[in-house]
Amino acid sequence: MSHETITPFHGFGLGLRIPHFQNYLNEDVPVDFLEIISENFMVAGGRPLYVLDQLRERWPVAMHGVSMSIGSADGVRADYLERLKALAQKVDPLWISDHLSWSRIEHVNSHDLLPLPFTEEALDAVCANIAHVQDVLERPLVLENPSTYLTFADDQMTEWAFLTEMTRRTGCYLLLDVNNIYVSGTNNGFDPYDYLAGVPADRVRQVHLAGHSQGRHRLIDTHDQPVPDPVWDLFARIYPRLGPVAAMIERDDRIPPLEDLLAELDTARAIAARVAEAV
Amino acid sequence: MNLRDLQSGFIHYLLDEPSTVPQAVHGEAEAGLAVYHNAYRSQLVDCLKDSYERLWAWLGDDGFEAAARHHIALNPPHSWTLGDYGHGFAATIATLYPDDPEVTEIAALDWALRRAFDGPDAAAFDLSRLAQVDWDEAVITFVPTLDLLPVKTNCGAIWNAIAAGQDVPGAAMLPAPGWVRVWRVALQPHFTTIEQAEVDAIRLAASGLSFARLCDRLAQDMGMDSAVEAAGRYLASWVQDGLIADIR
Numbered sequence: 001m002s003h004e005t006i007t008p009f010h011g012f013g014l015g016l017r018i019p020h021f022q023n024y025l026n027e028d029v030p031v032d033f034l035e036i037i038s039e040n041f042m043v044a045g046g047r048p049l050y051v052l053d054q055l056r057e058r059w060p061v062a063m064h065g066v067s068m069s070i071g072s073a074d075g076v077r078a079d080y081l082e083r084l085k086a087l088a089q090k091v092d093p094l095w096i097s098d099h100l101s102w103s104r105i106e107h108v109n110s111h112d113l114l115p116l117p118f119t120e121e122a123l124d125a126v127c128a129n130i131a132h133v134q135d136v137l138e139r140p141l142v143l144e145n146p147s148t149y150l151t152f153a154d155d156q157m158t159e160w161a162f163l164t165e166m167t168r169r170t171g172c173y174l175l176l177d178v179n180n181i182y183v184s185g186t187n188n189g190f191d192p193y194d195y196l197a198g199v200p201a202d203r204v205r206q207v208h209l210a211g212h213s214q215g216r217h218r219l220i221d222t223h224d225q226p227v228p229d230p231v232w233d234l235f236a237r238i239y240p241r242l243g244p245v246a247a248m249i250e251r252d253d254r255i256p257p258l259e260d261l262l263a264e265l266d267t268a269r270a271i272a273a274r275v276a277e278a279v
Numbered sequence: 280m281n282l283r284d285l286q287s288g289f290i291h292y293l294l295d296e297p298s299t300v301p302q303a304v305h306g307e308a309e310a311g312l313a314v315y316h317n318a319y320r321s322q323l324v325d326c327l328k329d330s331y332e333r334l335w336a337w338l339g340d341d342g343f344e345a346a347a348r349h350h351i352a353l354n355p356p357h358s359w360t361l362g363d364y365g366h367g368f369a370a371t372i373a374t375l376y377p378d379d380p381e382v383t384e385i386a387a388l389d390w391a392l393r394r395a396f397d398g399p400d401a402a403a404f405d406l407s408r409l410a411q412v413d414w415d416e417a418v419i420t421f422v423p424t425l426d427l428l429p430v431k432t433n434c435g436a437i438w439n440a441i442a443a444g445q446d447v448p449g450a451a452m453l454p455a456p457g458w459v460r461v462w463r464v465a466l467q468p469h470f471t472t473i474e475q476a477e478v479d480a481i482r483l484a485a486s487g488l489s490f491a492r493l494c495d496r497l498a499q500d501m502g503m504d505s506a507v508e509a510a511g512r513y514l515a516s517w518v519q520d521g522l523i524a525d526i527r
Contacts, residue, residue, distance in 0.1 A: 073282045079359060109359065148311075215314065
């Protein structure tokens with residue numbers, strides 16, 4: 001893979017989750033790619049790596065992390081990057097993604113995807129961290145828009161303006177989580193369709209589709225529900241603007257039988273076919 | 280507020296320490312911050328439940344949740360991986376249940392098995408090679424997932440009964456303090472309760488002592504006849520259990 005570009009991959013996939021290991025090992029599951037949570041496989045050995053070794057022979061694999069903390073004012077941990085790179089050398093992934101968020105400061109790691117202020121200072125810090133990560137990993141990074149539950153008083157730009165400038169400065173790519181756009185828009189008072197209109201579609205290499213739950217005062221990105229209609233509607237709007245893209249259902253809790261997720265994936269395929277024909 | 284101060288303040292808020300971050304949030308801050316405040320704790324509780332499943336069953340939901348939240352309040356995570364967060368929970372449990380040693384031992388067993396689950400790979404020693412071993416010089420290498428836990432209670436029986444969904448025995452002290460050895464064969468973690476003398480033998484062998492010297496050392500404690508019998512018995516179980524990676 002070139003250091004500068006990521007070749008697009010067109011297909012429909014699922015996140016690999018433990019309850020479905022046996023399905024993938026023993027059945028001919030109709031997915032075009034699998035996405036793994038990188039940290040679950042950044043281990044010394046045992047069953048997780050054994051399963052991954054089998055599956056990567058049969059499907060392309062995208063690596064999706066949750067621990068990079070790309071927005072940290074402390075930078076990105078060298079030991080983390082070293083292990084991530086080692087896994088990438090083993091997996092030969094389609095790409096490596098993580099989230100536009102931060103988790104760690106002053107040696108405390110919250111293990112949550114905490115929100116960034118959309119300021120020039122934060123943009124500089126994120127871009128410097130991305131440049132470093134891309135140098136170490138020797139490949140472009142893919143970053144996902146997270147769900148957020150607040151914004152900051154000092155914000156100087158919209159999230160999509162931040163993403164546009166971030167991709168322009170660093171050459172990184174985007175994993176567009178359509179559910180997160182809906183959740184953040186509802187929580188923070190922006191129109192998801194404005195977001196879609198403003199996002200640099202040519203940088204999108206992957207799409208996440210997921211469900212959410214209603215909390216007391218906020219929509220919560222729980223990934224424990226089927227993809228709801230408003231998220232499908234957003235997917236239908238953005239899909240024709242994207243080039244070849246890897247779209248997938250992301251489910252992390254109350255995980256249903258694999259056939260239920262495959263049915264949702266068929267819905268994604270049908271929407272993609274319908275809106276592509278209409279263009 | 281600059282980025283570093285904002286992030287530092289945010290972490291302080293999550294840790295229930297004085298924080299200026301509410302002033303930095305746009306509009307009404309509390310509802311949004313509450314989501315992160317709750318998510319930080321609930322994710323760590325879930326992580327501990329995942330790593331300490333049998334302890335969770337033994338203590339019940341309320342007891343486990345209280346212990347987990349006590350641990351979380353005292354131990355913010357530092358590692359890059361959430362998988363490390365369970366480290367040290369057994370020590371916290373020991374402070375919370377000083378008069379119930381089986382609780383701490385179940386916790387330690389849960390954690391050792393979790394470590395073995397995704398610990399380093401090693402193929403078990405091939406039985407067909409036994410005949411080729413020069414026992415005068417042979418040194419045993421154990422699989423890297425081998426761990427030894429001191430126990431005073433029937434924690435192993437409790438753990439097994441919970442795992443199998445059977446009637447769980449009450450906590451009881453062992454007739455004499457013993458050990459549990461934990462290891463992984465292929466993809467499956469195992470454990471078994473063993474006596475002090477076997478632990479001594481494992482430690483001697485793991486120190487690089489040849490098997491012949493190991494027998495000599497055991498003989499100093501138990502006499503030559505008993506030492507030869509015990510060493511043979513231990514070696515047979517180590518080989519059969521897949522505890523040995525190599526003998527050379």
